[in-house]
Amino acid sequence: MVVDTSLRRTLHERGMRMTPQRQLVLDAVRELQHATPERICEHVQRLAPAVNITTVYRTLDLLEGLELVRHTHLGHGAPSYSTHAHEHVHLVCHRCGEVTEIPPEELTDLTERLRERFGFMLDPSHLALSGRCAEHGDAAAEANGL
Amino acid sequence: MVVDTSLRRTLHERGMRMTPQRQLVLDAVRELQHATPERICEHVQRLAPAVNITTVYRTLDLLEGLELVRHTHLGHGAPSYSTHAHEHVHLVCHRCGEVTEIPPEELTDLTERLRERFGFMLDPSHLALSGRCAEHGDAAAEANGL
DNA sequence: TTAGGTGCAAACTTTTTGCCTCCGA
DNA sequence: TCGGAGGCAAAAAGTTTGCACCTAA
Numbered sequence: 618m619v620v621d622t623s624l625r626r627t628l629h630e631r632g633m634r635m636t637p638q639r640q641l642v643l644d645a646v647r648e649l650q651h652a653t654p655e656r657i658c659e660h661v662q663r664l665a666p667a668v669n670i671t672t673v674y675r676t677l678d679l680l681e682g683l684e685l686v687r688h689t690h691l692g693h694g695a696p697s698y699s700t701h702a703h704e705h706v707h708l709v710c711h712r713c714g715e716v717t718e719i720p721p722e723e724l725t726d727l728t729e730r731l732r733e734r735f736g737f738m739l740d741p742s743h744l745a746l747s748g749r750c751a752e753h754g755d756a757a758a759e760a761n762g763l
Numbered sequence: 764m765v766v767d768t769s770l771r772r773t774l775h776e777r778g779m780r781m782t783p784q785r786q787l788v789l790d791a792v793r794e795l796q797h798a799t800p801e802r803i804c805e806h807v808q809r810l811a812p813a814v815n816i817t818t819v820y821r822t823l824d825l826l827e828g829l830e831l832v833r834h835t836h837l838g839h840g841a842p843s844y845s846t847h848a849h850e851h852v853h854l855v856c857h858r859c860g861e862v863t864e865i866p867p868e869e870l871t872d873l874t875e876r877l878r879e880r881f882g883f884m885l886d887p888s889h890l891a892l893s894g895r896c897a898e899h900g901d902a903a904a905e906a907n908g909l
Numbered sequence: 910t911t912a913g914g915t916g917c918a919a920a921c922t923t924t925t926t927g928c929c930t931c932c933g934a
Numbered sequence: 935t936c937g938g939a940g941g942c943a944a945a946a947a948g949t950t951t952g953c954a955c956c957t958a959a
Contacts, residue, residue, distance in 0.1 A: 690836035708883045736897030737854045751882030
């Protein structure tokens with residue numbers, strides 16, 4: 618992969634330092650996809666047991682600022698981090714929590730529309746849409762009664 | 764509003780009890796829209812100072828189970844609760860955190876499409892889409908370099 | 910009357926901060 | 935060398951749990 622050297626460069630361009638921890642955290646996010654800070658930390662600690670969860674949090678913030686990673690809240694609880702390269706859209710059922718992945722091309726029309734009308738650049742590469750899966754669609758509508 | 768009596772009824776239908784706290788929490792969610800549990804608690808405590816935040820958490824869970832309220836994670840930190848009636852879509856800039864509200868009709872096409880192709884009932888009444896606002900669109904694309 | 914609901918305190922989980930040391934450039 | 939970065943411990947933020955008392959039905 619060409620990106621191997623780009624973390625160092627990206628950091629240096631902004632006067633920041635390259636460290637083993639930063640590379641390890643980025644690698645872990647790339648490898649795991651949709652991992653919580655805690656899972657990322659555990660993964661990093663297999664190679665470098667001394668790395669502290671504090672560093673993972675700080676590094677994730679940093680990488681997010683560099684737009685190398687992104688986080689979303691798929692459900693309750695901890696956020697889930699992924700790289701931009703991991704492109705897809707999530708359909709999350711708020712009844713059963715089931716998550717379906719669909720290709721981002723499904724949102725092409727919407728992306729166009731939002732850009733034209735609101736100047737908003739939708740990032741369809743990593744998105745969670747909430748609603749109800751096929752199984753829970755009707756029950757919910759009924760219970761709702763609105 | 765016709766809904767004034769429906770909380771009591773909804774609860775009784777399921778063998779649960781109506782309490783002042785439950786009404787107060789629901790009213791607070793309706794009034795505030797996009798409030799965190801803590802803000803909701805403060806609001807409730809103006810009228811009923813003895814109400815504890817524990818009760819607010821428990822009641823929000825309950826009301827969510829009854830599908831009377833919904834929560835989303837708009838950014839980091841605490842979740843934000845709203846009623847179903849409060850219909851709109853959020854465009855969240857992941858650069859500056861700015862939140863723009865747009866009408867749910869903008870998603871009609873997408874909703875149709877997801878239902879046809881995946882059997883997924885998108886809930887366009889309360890949704891957060893992440894991307895970049897007009898101001899931060901270009902800078903991000905540049906820095907991103909992908 | 911009595912089980913469901915509440916308040917209070919404490920525990921727990923997740924994230925942030927302070928501070929001192931270490932190491933990348 | 936020297937200031938940014940990391941490790942550790944403690945604090946803060948957010949949420950849940952246990953339990954005794956209260957109250958809606």
